Amino acid sequence: MLEQSELFTAGEGGYNTYRIPALAVTASGRILALCEGRRDSRSDSGQIDLLARHSDDGGCTWSDARVVVTEPEMTSGNPCPVVDLQTGRILLPFCKNLAAGPESMICEGKAPRTVWLTHSDDDGMTWNAAREITEQAKKPEWTWYATGPCHGIQLIGDSAPGRLVVPCDHMIGVYHDRERDPYHSHVIISDDGGDTWSIGGVVEEGTNECALVEIDDGSLYINCRNYRGEKRRAAARSHDAGESFESRAWVDEHPEPICQGAMTSWPMSGGGRDRVLFSNPASQNAREGLTIRTSHDGGQAWPDARCLYEGPSAYSDLAITATDEILCLYERGAAAAYETLTLARFDSAWLAGE
Numbered sequence: 001m002l003e004q005s006e007l008f009t010a011g012e013g014g015y016n017t018y019r020i021p022a023l024a025v026t027a028s029g030r031i032l033a034l035c036e037g038r039r040d041s042r043s044d045s046g047q048i049d050l051l052a053r054h055s056d057d058g059g060c061t062w063s064d065a066r067v068v069v070t071e072p073e074m075t076s077g078n079p080c081p082v083v084d085l086q087t088g089r090i091l092l093p094f095c096k097n098l099a100a101g102p103e104s105m106i107c108e109g110k111a112p113r114t115v116w117l118t119h120s121d122d123d124g125m126t127w128n129a130a131r132e133i134t135e136q137a138k139k140p141e142w143t144w145y146a147t148g149p150c151h152g153i154q155l156i157g158d159s160a161p162g163r164l165v166v167p168c169d170h171m172i173g174v175y176h177d178r179e180r181d182p183y184h185s186h187v188i189i190s191d192d193g194g195d196t197w198s199i200g201g202v203v204e205e206g207t208n209e210c211a212l213v214e215i216d217d218g219s220l221y222i223n224c225r226n227y228r229g230e231k232r233r234a235a236a237r238s239h240d241a242g243e244s245f246e247s248r249a250w251v252d253e254h255p256e257p258i259c260q261g262a263m264t265s266w267p268m269s270g271g272g273r274d275r276v277l278f279s280n281p282a283s284q285n286a287r288e289g290l291t292i293r294t295s296h297d298g299g300q301a302w303p304d305a306r307c308l309y310e311g312p313s314a315y316s317d318l319a320i321t322a323t324d325e326i327l328c329l330y331e332r333g334a335a336a337a338y339e340t341l342t343l344a345r346f347d348s349a350w351l352a353g354e
Contacts, residue, residue: 002350004309007033007053007329008341010042013065017042018051018341020149021329023319024081024124027088031055031321032124033329034068034079034092035341042338045102048075050094054124058321059345068092068127069118073099076116080148082164084193090120091194092127093137093147093166107143107171107178114138115145119194136197137168137188143181144171147188150211150262150317157218160241164190165200167210167222185210185224187242203236204248211263212242215298216274223251223263223278223299231255231284235299253293253302255284264318266294266326274298279316279328282307287314287337290330292351306351308344312337326351 008018015037022034032054039047050069053062069076069092078095094116101111115137118130138145145168152166166188171181185207187200203210207224214220220238222245228234233254236245254261261280265273275296282291282305290313294304308328314337316330326346333339 002344002346004342004344006340007062007343008035008051008065010339013037015039017338019331019338020077020079020315021317021331021341022079022081022149022151023317023327023329024083024090024151025319025321026083026090026123027085028123029056029322030123031059031319031327032081032090033062033341033343034081036077036079037067044077045075045097046099047073048077048099050076050079050092052124058323058325059327059343069094069130071096075099078147078149080150080152080166080168082152082154082166084164085154086162087193088121088123089193090124091164092118092120093133093152093188094118095145095147103144104178107173107181108176109143109173113143113145115147117194133197137199138170139199141173142170143173143176144178145169146209149209149260149315151319153212153214155214155241157214157241159218160191162191163241164194165212165220165242167212169208169210182206183208183227185222187212187222189242200242201238201245203234203245207234207248209260211261213263213265213276213299214273215265215276216272217298219298221276221299223254223261224248225256225258225260227258231257233261233280254278254280255282256280257283257285257287259287260315262317264320266320277318277326278302279308279318279330281313281337286312288312290316290328290332292328294351304351306353309342314338
């Protein structure tokens with residue numbers, strides 16, 4: 001089974017472009033699809049809001065879009081939801097900068113980039129007033145900063161059960177030059193349901209937007225976009241619940257044109273978490289060929305792959321429904337990747353090519 005539908009279409013709903021998809025499955029099984037609504041252009045800067053739709057039938061039908069975060073003359077972006085299954089609270093870390101203060105100015109130290117958090121206690125129907133967590137989540141020497149994009153996770157292993165871990169990335173202001181300053185993936189963590197946060201492990205230089213999963217042995221596997229000229233992804237592991245990461249390794253099975261990718265655990269019978277799904281535009285030439293890959297050993301090898309869409313495609317996120325169907329919300333178009341955010345629903349039979 002494979003079904004695809006467009007959840008957000010450029011030019012509709014008062015927004016020029018919709019980008020940066022994120023998915024969350026709540027404690028009740030509701031599915032949230034979040035994204036950036038870029039009001040005036042496709043640009044990463046300008047007036048950008050955070051939007052959400054929800055589905056209560058496994059992704060078959062969807063609510064109208066609602067605005068989660070908006071602020072005049074501000075970019076509110078990089079939604080990275082994480083669900084606390086112990087309380088049912090949905091936490092949404094995101095970032096803000098001035099609409100007229102783009103990434104280039106932030107990297108030069110001429111404009112601020114801050115980290116914020118909102119949450120919902122009613123399954124995403126309403127959201128509290130956002131509060132700033134920059135001092136907890138970002139070091140002073142970091143210039144550019146991004147939460148996600150995609151989703152965070154809650155740990156269930158023995159080392160830190162209930163811990164919330166959110167994938168992020170940053171740039172260190174060494175030269176205040178976007179072309180020369182080092183990029184790093186990192187995580188932020190919370191052990192009190194999102195009330196307070198701290199900076200966890202940082203991955204080696206050259207890494208950027210990232211996604212992570214917890215696997216059976218309790219370790220975390222992080223998979224990262226890279227800026228080292230390698231047209232393949234990077235990965236690292238943490239054996240202390242995200243406090244630190246081991247050395248980075250290249251993932252030959254994940255070719256990329258330098259783009260974001262997403263991951264999710266796909267629990268096997270009995271709850272095993274070594275089966276992992278990964279999505280990205282699997283081309284070294286262009287953002288195209290959105291592909292789903294499967295690992296059965298916690299990211300050590302990725303023997304299975306199925307192309308979801310051969311045309312222009314870019315950012316994505318993955319989720320597993322309460323009925324064990326797989327969702328992929330991804331940027332897709334005919335002429336360019338940013339024409340729609342399309343939701344794909346599929347099952348294990350389609351993934352296996354049956």
